[in-house]
Amino acid sequence: MALPAEFGLIARHFAPLAxxxxxxxxxxxxxxxxxxxxxxxxxxxxxxxxxxxxxxDPPETLGRKLLRVNLSDLAAMGAVPLAxxxxxxxxxxxxxxxxxxxxxxxxxxxxxxxxELLGGDTVVTDGPATFSLTILGHVAPGAALRRVGARPGDxxxxxxxxxxxxxxxxxxxxxxxxxxxxxxxxxxxxxxxALGLRLAGLARAAMDVSDGLVxxxxxxxxxxxxxxxxxxxxxxxxxxxxxxxxxDPALLPRILAGGDDYELVFAxxxxxxxxxxxxxxxxxxxxxxxxxFEAGEGVRVQNPAGDDVPLDVSGWSHF
Amino acid sequence: MALPAEFGLIARHFAPLAxxxxxxxxxxxxxxxxxxxxxxxxxxxxxxxxxxxxxxDPPETLGRKLLRVNLSDLAAMGAVPLAxxxxxxxxxxxxxxxxxxxxxxxxxxxxxxxxELLGGDTVVTDGPATFSLTILGHVAPGAALRRVGARPGDxxxxxxxxxxxxxxxxxxxxxxxxxxxxxxxxxxxxxxxALGLRLAGLARAAMDVSDGLVxxxxxxxxxxxxxxxxxxxxxxxxxxxxxxxxxDPALLPRILAGGDDYELVFAxxxxxxxxxxxxxxxxxxxxxxxxxFEAGEGVRVQNPAGDDVPLDVSGWSHF
Numbered sequence: 001m002a003l004p005a006e007f008g009l010i011a012r013h014f015a016p017l018a019x020x021x022x023x024x025x026x027x028x029x030x031x032x033x034x035x036x037x038x039x040x041x042x043x044x045x046x047x048x049x050x051x052x053x054x055x056x057d058p059p060e061t062l063g064r065k066l067l068r069v070n071l072s073d074l075a076a077m078g079a080v081p082l083a084x085x086x087x088x089x090x091x092x093x094x095x096x097x098x099x100x101x102x103x104x105x106x107x108x109x110x111x112x113x114x115x116e117l118l119g120g121d122t123v124v125t126d127g128p129a130t131f132s133l134t135i136l137g138h139v140a141p142g143a144a145l146r147r148v149g150a151r152p153g154d155x156x157x158x159x160x161x162x163x164x165x166x167x168x169x170x171x172x173x174x175x176x177x178x179x180x181x182x183x184x185x186x187x188x189x190x191x192x193x194a195l196g197l198r199l200a201g202l203a204r205a206a207m208d209v210s211d212g213l214v215x216x217x218x219x220x221x222x223x224x225x226x227x228x229x230x231x232x233x234x235x236x237x238x239x240x241x242x243x244x245x246x247x248d249p250a251l252l253p254r255i256l257a258g259g260d261d262y263e264l265v266f267a268x269x270x271x272x273x274x275x276x277x278x279x280x281x282x283x284x285x286x287x288x289x290x291x292x293f294e295a296g297e298g299v300r301v302q303n304p305a306g307d308d309v310p311l312d313v314s315g316w317s318h319f
Numbered sequence: 320m321a322l323p324a325e326f327g328l329i330a331r332h333f334a335p336l337a338x339x340x341x342x343x344x345x346x347x348x349x350x351x352x353x354x355x356x357x358x359x360x361x362x363x364x365x366x367x368x369x370x371x372x373x374x375x376d377p378p379e380t381l382g383r384k385l386l387r388v389n390l391s392d393l394a395a396m397g398a399v400p401l402a403x404x405x406x407x408x409x410x411x412x413x414x415x416x417x418x419x420x421x422x423x424x425x426x427x428x429x430x431x432x433x434x435e436l437l438g439g440d441t442v443v444t445d446g447p448a449t450f451s452l453t454i455l456g457h458v459a460p461g462a463a464l465r466r467v468g469a470r471p472g473d474x475x476x477x478x479x480x481x482x483x484x485x486x487x488x489x490x491x492x493x494x495x496x497x498x499x500x501x502x503x504x505x506x507x508x509x510x511x512x513a514l515g516l517r518l519a520g521l522a523r524a525a526m527d528v529s530d531g532l533v534x535x536x537x538x539x540x541x542x543x544x545x546x547x548x549x550x551x552x553x554x555x556x557x558x559x560x561x562x563x564x565x566x567d568p569a570l571l572p573r574i575l576a577g578g579d580d581y582e583l584v585f586a587x588x589x590x591x592x593x594x595x596x597x598x599x600x601x602x603x604x605x606x607x608x609x610x611x612f613e614a615g616e617g618v619r620v621q622n623p624a625g626d627d628v629p630l631d632v633s634g635w636s637h638f
Contacts, residue, residue, distance in 0.1 A: 026542070027466050028395035028526055029362035029456070034353040042437055043348035044453060046406035048444045076347035087365035087451040121364045123371070127446015132406040134363060134453035137348070147346050207347050223345070 006122055009096070013103040019083060019116030030118040032083060038138040040082075043073035049091075049128035053187070054172055059101040061187040062131065064109045069210065070135035071113055071191035072262040076208040078145040078200030079137030081115045081193060086133045089125040113193065145196065149205035150224035150267035156291040157203075157276060159192045159264045161238040162213050166258025167251070181240045189262030195287070198279035199266060206266035212257035214311060217265050217291075218299045224267070227296035230256070233304045236288040253311045256301060267293060328415070329441055332422040338402060338435030349437040351402060357457040359401075362392035368410075368447035372506070373491055378420040380506040381450070383428045388529065389454035390432055390510035391581040395527040397464040397519030398456030400434045400512060405452045408444040432512065464515065468524035469543035469586035475610040476522075476595055478511045478583045480557040481532050485577025486570070500559045508581030514606070517598035518585060525585035531576035533630060536584050536610075537618045543586070546615035549575070552623045555607040572630045575620060586612060 010025055018025050021032045034040055047066050049055045057065075067084065074081055090099065110116055115135075168186030170176040192208075199206055205224065209216045213230070221228040235256065237245065245251050268276050273289065280287030291302075301309040334344050340351045353359055366385050368374045376384075386403065393400050409418065429435055434454075487505030489495040511527075518525055524543065528535045532549070540547040551571065556564065564570050587595050592608065599606030610621075620628040 023465070026538075028392040029360045029398070029454075029463075031396075031458075031463055032359040032361060033460070034359055036355075040351040040353055041348045042351060042404060042455075044404040044406050044438055044451075045440045046408055046442050046451065048408055048442055048446070048449075050445060051442060073347040077350075079348065085361060085363040085453050087363050089365055089367055089449055118361055119363055121451070123365050123367055125367045125446060125449060126369060127367075127444060127449070130367075130408055130444060130446070130449045132363075132365065132440075132451035134404050135348075136361075139350075141352070144348075144350055146342070219345075 009099065010122055013099050014117065017103060017106055017110060017117040019118060022118050025119060032118060035138050039141050039144065041074055041077045041079035041137040041139055041144060042134065043070055044132065044134040045069050046130065046132040048130050057187055059098045060105040063102045063106040064188055066131050066133045067106060067109050068189045068191045069262060070133050071193055072189060072208040072210065074135060074137040075191050075193045075196035076145060076206055076264060077139065078143065078196045079139045080197065081113050082136045082138055083116050083118045084133055084135045085118050086120040086131065089123050089130040091129055092124050092126060139200065143200045145200055145203055145206040147205055147207050147219055148223040150220050150226065150293045151204065152226045152293050152295045153270065154204055154267040154293045155270050155273060155289050156217060156228055156230065156293060157266050157268055157287050157289055158209070158213065158236065159195055159280070159285050159287055160190065161236045161241065162261055162263060163241045163255030163258060164238050165189065165260025165262065166254050167241055167244055169260065176244060179240050181238060186260055191262060192264045192285055194283035195264060195280060195285045198283050202272060202275055202279060203266040203268050206264055209261040209263045209265050210259060212259040213261065213265060214257045214299050214301065220265065220267060221293060221297070221299060224293060226293050227298050228291060228293045229300045229302055230291040232301050232309055234288065234290045236286060252309065257311055325441055328418065332418050333436065336422060336425055336429060336436040338437060341437050344438060351437060354457050358460050358463065360393055360396045360398035360456040360458055360463060361453065362389055363451065363453040364388050365449065365451040367449050376506055378417050379424040382421045382425040383507055385450050385452045386425060386428050387508045387510045388581060389452050390512055391508060391527040391529070393454060393456040394510045394512045394515035395464060395525055395583060396458065397462065397515045398458045399516065400432050401455045401457055402435050402437045403452055403454045404437050405439040405450065408442050408449040410448055411443050411445060458519065462519045464519055464522055464525040466524055466526050466538055467542040469539050469545070469612045470523065471545045471612050471614045472589065473523055473586040473612045474589050474592060474608050475536060475547055475549065475612060476585050476587055476606050476608055477528070477532065477555065478514055478599070478604050478606055479509065480555045480560065481580055481582060482560045482574030482577060483557050484508065484579025484581065485573050486560055486563055488579065495563060498559050500557060505579055510581060511583045511604055513602035514583060514599060514604045517602050521591060521594055521598060522585040522587050525583055528580040528582045528584050529578055531578040532580065532584060533576045533618050533620065539584065539586060540612060540616065540618060543612060545612050546617050546619070547610055547612045548619045548621055549610040551620050551628055553607065553609045555605060571628065576630055
């Protein structure tokens with residue numbers, strides 16, 4: 001009796017990604033001996049073609065983007081990446097070459113982030129390609145970074161640069177001139193895992209910026225029962241983002257609220273600013289103080305004159 | 320700033336399902352202190368409307384089916400269920416009532432199987448509803464049931480009854496007369512968790528029957544480097560399946576190879592048959608000896624006269 005084609009597909013493309021506990025992807029489940037004395041950190045994200053990525057994005061980047069948005073969740077908790085499980089719903093008629101490229105991207109990121117595939121499921125769909133990934137990491141007990149914990153007077157920090165992902169989407173869809181840096185930032189987020197590890201015990205609250213800086217900072221403020229103010233001029237922009245904003249100042253709301261940044265936004269005691277800068281330097285990631293938590297509620301954005309900037313978009317929502 | 324609608328949706332429907340480690344579904348990831356000294360068991364399965372379930376299946380059963388097919392993977396490894404993460408891609412325009420019913424089904428099964436939601440993601444899709452679930456369980460180190468381990472001469476056993484799910488799909492799509500039992504077995508598998516726990520250290524190899532008895536038994540035989548023979552007359556059938564087969568003997572291949580059984584098929588030393596029966600009795604699940612592993616390769620099905628029954632289908636495949 002011949003095996004159905006999916007077994008060959010899994011053996012060819014996904015078994016090489018599998019760690020020891022995956023049992024060659026040939027059992028009903030994987031086995032994992034968790035690191036003794038550590039707390040597991042778990043997150044799951046899904047991506048749908050046409051919603052979370054462009055249908056013509058190269059397959060090499062799709063699995064990597066999915067892995068990286070999940071790694072970004074681990075980074076936000078200050079966790080060490082461990083392993084992942086993934087389910088893939090490929091459109092009927094997907095080619096072996098497409099899947100090979102998808103898997104090659106995952107292999108590259110597994111090496112970069114020191115993580116391995118534990119298991120999953122491969123199915124077909126009559127709809128858009130849909131991927132789901134569950135990631136496992138670990139932290140010392142009680143050491144996880146949380147969204148709750150900021151206090152009025154704490155400084156607001158972000159890693160890297162803001163707005164590149166949202167502008168990259170515009171560039172890839174012809175609404176801004178083509179730009180390799182911005183496109184790459186949309187397709188391949190850079191999860192700040194090394195920084196997150198160094199912020200545990202230092203940042204008072206943290207999360208990753210996936211739905212837009214304003215909305216996500218709002219979560220930190222709400223969890224703290226306070227508000228926050230962002231100094232627009234302090235928000236770190238890449239050179240291409242700065243050029244785009246200079247050419248069209250109306251892009252500011254898109255930069256501050258567009259999403260797909262996968263940077264970390266976090267709160268720190270002003271007395272710890274030198275330690276925060278050192279953590280960024282050790283992790284090889286710029287960190288920038290962009291504002292402060294304050295009494296009240298909501299997130300305000302101030303221009304250099306101290307006036308509030310109106311924002312007409314508030315962040316990504318599915319519903 | 321108002322929160323996007325998905326936050327209300329998650330708070331209303333999914334937060335009540337969340338366990339303590341889920342942090343109210345309000346952080347980037349969940350925390351879990353794994354049971355000390357135990358090996359984790361992890362599996363992930365996806366379901367797509369029109370492929371794994373009927374688009375008009377009641378929402379109450381869909382989350383439960385997804386949870387149960389994953390619990391069936393834990394059962395096959397002899398694992399204790401612990402927690403799960405789930406991603407849901409709902410079709411645009413899904414109603415609050417639909418999601419409420421979906422979540423109510425999950426709540427019922429969480430209570431039944433002693434498991435809780437740890438996290439996940441809720442998105443929309445322009446395609447069919449697509450769900451993915453990662454389940455975590457645990458076993459004593461080295462005690463997991465595996466697919467490899469059967470030996471020629473071992474007996475082939477199955478739990479429950481075979482073919483109900485495949486016949487249920489026929490009944491729900493008008494190709495067989497409507498039948499409440501068969502429809503229920505298609506929509507709500509009965510994962511044999513209690514039996515799996517009692518088979519650890521007793522069965523030599525095990526897996527769950529999801530892609531059809533013949534194909535899945537073939538996996539156990541292949542892993543053992545041998546073959547297996549099924550006595551067709553010994554395969555346990557429910558009363559509705561027995562009646563359907565009596566009315567149309569051509570249904571036999573569908574019963575033996577149709578899939579969606581979510582029973583356990585396992586190998587045991589003939590000297591252990593009394594212990595196997597006792598395990599079934601303790602778990603409250605019938606167990607039936609249906610054949611034997613033998614030298615050679617492949618799975619044969621024999622009729623009562625000892626002749627091989629030709630099967631023209633070999634099990635479910637996506638590709």
